[in-house]
Structures are given as C-alpha cells and as structure tokens.
Amino acid sequence: MTEVTRREFTLLAAGAVAASSELSRPALAAGPARIVIIGGGPGGAAVANRLRAAAPDLAITLVESKETYTTCFYSNLYIGGFRSFRSITFGYEGVRKRGVNVITDTATAIDTTAKTVTLARGSSPLSYDRLVVAPGIDIKFDSIEGYSPEAAKIMPHAWQGGEQTWILKQKLLALPDGGLVVMSSPPNPYRCPPGPYERACMIAHFLKTTKPKAKLILFDAKRFYSKQAVFEQAFAEFYKDIVEINLTNEIDDYAVVKVNAETGEVTTKSGRSERAALANIIPAQKAGAIAANAGLTEGDWCPINPQNFSSTKARDVYVLGDAAIAADMPKSAYSAVSQAGVVAADIIADLAGKPRTVGRYRNTCWSMIAPGDSAKIGGDYVPGEKNGKPFLKGENEFISQPNDTSAVRLETNQESRDWYQTLVADLFGETPQMAAP
Numbered sequence: 001m002t003e004v005t006r007r008e009f010t011l012l013a014a015g016a017v018a019a020s021s022e023l024s025r026p027a028l029a030a031g032p033a034r035i036v037i038i039g040g041g042p043g044g045a046a047v048a049n050r051l052r053a054a055a056p057d058l059a060i061t062l063v064e065s066k067e068t069y070t071t072c073f074y075s076n077l078y079i080g081g082f083r084s085f086r087s088i089t090f091g092y093e094g095v096r097k098r099g100v101n102v103i104t105d106t107a108t109a110i111d112t113t114a115k116t117v118t119l120a121r122g123s124s125p126l127s128y129d130r131l132v133v134a135p136g137i138d139i140k141f142d143s144i145e146g147y148s149p150e151a152a153k154i155m156p157h158a159w160q161g162g163e164q165t166w167i168l169k170q171k172l173l174a175l176p177d178g179g180l181v182v183m184s185s186p187p188n189p190y191r192c193p194p195g196p197y198e199r200a201c202m203i204a205h206f207l208k209t210t211k212p213k214a215k216l217i218l219f220d221a222k223r224f225y226s227k228q229a230v231f232e233q234a235f236a237e238f239y240k241d242i243v244e245i246n247l248t249n250e251i252d253d254y255a256v257v258k259v260n261a262e263t264g265e266v267t268t269k270s271g272r273s274e275r276a277a278l279a280n281i282i283p284a285q286k287a288g289a290i291a292a293n294a295g296l297t298e299g300d301w302c303p304i305n306p307q308n309f310s311s312t313k314a315r316d317v318y319v320l321g322d323a324a325i326a327a328d329m330p331k332s333a334y335s336a337v338s339q340a341g342v343v344a345a346d347i348i349a350d351l352a353g354k355p356r357t358v359g360r361y362r363n364t365c366w367s368m369i370a371p372g373d374s375a376k377i378g379g380d381y382v383p384g385e386k387n388g389k390p391f392l393k394g395e396n397e398f399i400s401q402p403n404d405t406s407a408v409r410l411e412t413n414q415e416s417r418d419w420y421q422t423l424v425a426d427l428f429g430e431t432p433q434m435a436a437p
C-alpha cells in the first residue's frame with residue numbers, strides 16, 4: 001500500500017466525502033445504508049458525527065449503555081479541584097439533534113454473518129451494512145487478587161469515567177489529614193499512558209492544598225513511563241515531601257498483585273505491603289467485553305488493518321479507539337477521534353464504490369502537573385510494519401522537556417484547555433462550564 005501525504009489524504013478524504021451524495025443510490029431499493037455504532041465515547045461519537053455531517057442519507061444508529069458520558073480526559077483535573085464533575089459530563093441530546101438515532105442500551109451480541117447487533121433491552125436485533133465497534137476498555141479484575149467490581153467501590157480505579165471518578169473524589173475529600181493514599185499503575189498497554197502520573201500530580205496538588213500532612217505512594221508495574229523526565233521533575237519540584245514513586249527495577253517488582261478492600265492493604269509482587277486510607281488501584285485492561293464476545297479480539301485487544309481500522313476478524317466491521325491494537329499509537333481520546341475521521345471516510349468511500357485511501361493519524365496527550373503548568377507528547381502516525389506485523393509508525397514526534405520555561409508550560413496548559421473545550425463541543429454539541437465547584 002503506498003503512503004500518501006497529509007495533504008493528499010485530506011483531498012482524498014474530501015473526495016470520499018463529496019461522493020456521499022451518491023451513497024443512497026445503490027442502496028435505494030433497500031433504503032439508505034445502515035450504520036450501527038457501538039459505544040458513545042470519543043471514538044464512536046466522532047464516527048457518528050463525521051458520517052452524519054458528510055452523508056445525510058445514511059441511517060446512523062449509536063448504541064450507548066449510559067445516558068451520560070463523563071470524560072476520563074480531564075477527570076484528573078476534577079480530582080485536583082480544577083474542574084467540576086458537571087463540566088466533564090455530557091448527554092447525547094446534541095448528537096440526537098444532529099440526526100443520529102441514539103439508543104440507550106447495551107449491545108450484548110454481534111452476529112457478523114447475519115450482520116445484526118442484539119441489545120439487552122431491545123426487542124429485535126439491529127441490522128447493519130457497516131458496524132463500528134468502539135466500546136473502550138474493561139478492567140481486568142482478575143489480574144489483582146482481591147480486586148473485583150465490589151472492591152472497586154472502596155478502592156476505585158477511576159479509569160472508566162462516571163461513578164468511579166466521582167467515588168475517588170469523594171474518598172479524597174473524606175481522607176483524614178495525615179492519611180495515606182496508595183496508587184497502583186498498570187502494565188502496558190493501557191488507556192492513556194501518562195494518565196497515572198497526571199493523576200499522581202493532581203492528587204498530590206489536592207493533598208498539598210487541603211491535607212498537607214497526607215502522603216501518596218505510587219507502585220508501578222513498569223520500569224519506564226510516558227513523559228517520565230517531566231513528571232520526575234514535577235514530583236521533585238512541586239510535590240517533594242508528598243509523593244513517593246516506586247518503579248519496578250532489577251531488584252523489586254512493584255506490580256500490585258493483591259489488595260484487601262476491608263483492611264486497605266495493598267501488596268506488591270516483591271512483597272511490600274502498605275495499609276492505605278485510600279487506595280486508587282488501576283489494574284491491567286482489555287477491550288470492552290462486547291469485542292471479545294463477538295470474536296473480534298486476539299488476546300485482550302482487537303486487531304485492525306491500520307490503513308482504515310477495519311477489523312481483521314470480521315467483514316464490514318471497524319474497531320477503533322482504546323479497544324483496537326493501534327500500537328504505537330497511544331490509547332487516547334485524541335487518537336480515537338483521529339481514527340474516527342479515517343473510519344468515516346473509509347465507510348463512505350466503500351459504500352460509494354470509490355477507491356479506499358490510506359489513513360494518516362495524529363495524537364497529542366496533555367497532562368496537567370501543577371496550576372498553569374502542563375506538558376505534552378504527540379506525533380503523527382502512518383501505517384507500517386514491525387516484526388512482520390502491521391503497526392502505526394510515529395513521525396514528527398514531540399515531547400515537553402523538563403527545562404521548558406514557565407511561559408511554554410502555561411501556553412501548553414491553555415492549548416490543552418482549548419483542545420478539551422473544542423473536542424467536547426464537537427463530540428456532544430455542548431460547551432462545558434469552566435469553573436471548578
């Protein structure tokens with residue numbers, strides 16, 4: 001497959017979109033082409049919106065389990081006290097108003113031969129011509145002894161947005177001054193590589209400003225992590241006497257292997273144990289359950305063709321966002337939305353019988369480390385091959401540096417804010433309030 005430049009891709013994608021007025025013609029006898037999308041996060045919602053804007057004739061149905069979506073992105077800022085819960089939570093009215101049929105229900109099965117999706121409450125299965133699967137992640141509860149959905153109510157992971165995010169904040173608010181917070185960071189691959197360290201900064205900021213005698217210990221299953229130099233500087237400069245970071249090394253394996261929700265005990269593989277007043281346990285992850293149920297996974301995640309995120313496991317099915325194997329592209333909202341643009345263009349080109357194009361993608365992950373101080377990492381991604389397997393190769397990569405000036409960090413902070421506000425308005429048609437509670 002030949003690679004195309006960004007400009008060429010934009011033109012090709014535009015060509016595919018321009019072809020959309022012809023979409024209903026071949027399908028007229030049977031009615032408009034039916035697109036079913038499972039999952040109303042950034043991946044699924046962005047595909048629905050892009051398709052709706054480009055192809056008014058398509059019948060687009062978005063199936064989402066929940067009535068509202070609380071973004072994981074920016075949830076650490078809620079934990080730190082910089083945003084309200086309301087300002088990171090959105091309904092689907094905006095998506096409905098755009099002409100997408102949003103069904104609040106859970107997809108329980110996919111028949112890729114009959115091309116149908118069964119819903120938990122829906123009386124009859126939904127038929128599709130093209131299916132988009134964007135269910136995000138599930139937590140691997142069995143990867144830590146003693147951890148379970150019940151234990152997560154006491155030791156929240158807060159790695160899926162909504163109730164979990166809220167529980168973590170309530171527990172932080174209730175923490176006694178002098179209390180010990182223990183965090184665990186998962187092995188790769190997982191959603192939002194810099195997320196645990198932004199979380200550590202935001203919890204530390206909260207403790208510093210409200211409970212100055214409290215401490216945070218982080219146990220990490222990994223030896224290295226994203227934006228490490230910048231975070232290490234931040235921990236030393238802003239949170240020196242509050243945070244203790246333990247990375248796995250030649251001698252100690254700091255993967256958390258056991259917890260006891262009743263006693264607060266958190267134990268690492270090397271046998272170190274801490275009794276936490278509050279434990280934020282972030283376990284290993286896998287693709288949302290519907291993907292495995294439908295036979296779309298290989299191991300924990302879903303293999304895709306990196307040209308367009310079509311599934312390698314089933315025809316006329318796409319998997320995007322966190323559930324997909326998109327290495328080296330990180331699992332992020334930015335990535336999911338970038339993938340969504342390519343998926344939408346590919347569906348339109350395919351339905352119109354036009355040439356399929358090779359996707360190019362982009363990601364940026366911002367992390368807030370202190371007030372007015374954010375760092376970023378990102379790059380472009382093009383389909384390639386590594387060790388005989390398809391992958392997405394990083395190009396034009398960039399990363400914040402520990403010696404950035406405060407003006408650069410402030411600018412990065414504002415960039416991140418602008419990104420969030422623009423993204424959620426684009427996804428959900430709502431402009432969130434900015435004020436903290």
Ligand SMILES: Cc1cc2nc3c(=O)[nH]c(=O)nc-3n(C[C@H](O)[C@H](O)[C@H](O)COP(=O)(O)OP(=O)(O)OC[C@H]3O[C@@H](n4cnc5c(N)ncnc54)[C@H](O)[C@@H]3O)c2cc1C
Nearest residue numbers: 039041042043065072073107135136192321322332333334
């Ligand atoms: C603390 C934290 C901070 C983060 N910060 C950033 C950041 O700054 N920038 C960034 O780009 N990313 C960030 N991320 C990552 C980002 O949240 C995810 O990468 C992104 O949400 C993935 O989008 P998705 O659409 O694949 O999945 P999700 O956002 O998980 O959406 C999937 C949706 O599918 C629904 N669903 C699942 N199964 C079914 C089913 N069977 N039927 C119906 N509906 C179903 C779920 O309810 C969910 O709403 C962060 C993540 C965390 C945890």
